Amino acid sequence: MELFEVISIGVIASVLFLLIKDKQPTIAFLVVLFTVIYFFLFIMQYVQEILRLIAYLGERANINSVYIKTILQIIGISYITEIGANIVRDAGLKSVAVKIEMVGKVFILILAIPIFQSLIETIINIFPIT
Amino acid sequence: MTLDTSVLFQIAGIGIIVAMIHTILKQMGKEEYAQFVSLIGFIIVLLFVLDSISDLFQQIRSVFFLQG
Numbered sequence: 001m002e003l004f005e006v007i008s009i010g011v012i013a014s015v016l017f018l019l020i021k022d023k024q025p026t027i028a029f030l031v032v033l034f035t036v037i038y039f040f041l042f043i044m045q046y047v048q049e050i051l052r053l054i055a056y057l058g059e060r061a062n063i064n065s066v067y068i069k070t071i072l073q074i075i076g077i078s079y080i081t082e083i084g085a086n087i088v089r090d091a092g093l094k095s096v097a098v099k100i101e102m103v104g105k106v107f108i109l110i111l112a113i114p115i116f117q118s119l120i121e122t123i124i125n126i127f128p129i130t
Numbered sequence: 131m132t133l134d135t136s137v138l139f140q141i142a143g144i145g146i147i148v149a150m151i152h153t154i155l156k157q158m159g160k161e162e163y164a165q166f167v168s169l170i171g172f173i174i175v176l177l178f179v180l181d182s183i184s185d186l187f188q189q190i191r192s193v194f195f196l197q198g
Contacts, residue, residue: 023145
């Protein structure tokens with residue numbers, strides 16, 4: 001089972017981090033960074049299958065593919081914002097991490113604008129404002 | 131699996147070796163060389179990590195339709 005692989009890599013990385021933390025803090029930080037990236041790359045292949053299932057279901061339900069695509073893009077932005085913010089937070093720069101999260105939120109809002117517009121247009125078409 | 135764990139051990143090994151060389155050069159009184167060695171070790175490790183970062187970003191882009 002691959003879960004045990006992930007857990008043992010995490011334990012090994014923390015031991016190596018403790019080993020070189022005192023002498024070379026920058027390289028110790030890169031060990032942490034590499035471990036985080038490894039885990040995300042590991043999880044990404046499973047996420048891909050889940051997203052393929054979601055896209056398939058949306059296709060079968062005759063949902064406009066733009067909506068599904070936008071939702072997946074929002075999920076992707078939140079993933080990558082989380083990665084970046086956590087890495088920067090590990091390095092001790094909390095304020096930069098908060099700004100990265102803020103930029104991610106603004107980009108999510110920008111992606112949601114077309115859906116919001118079409119929602120408003122639908123509502124106006126249903127209840128025409130005289 | 132696009133990556134393997136041996137890179138993790140390579141990074142840790144480079145860190146330990148650089149720390150050792152740093153200590154030896156410091157004992158010999160060559161402070162500036164010691165700084166230089168730790169900088170170069172850092173750059174080498176950074177190259178490894180940058181490779182995997184670009185892998186990750188490419189994969190996220192292709193999985194979540196984020197091109198452009």
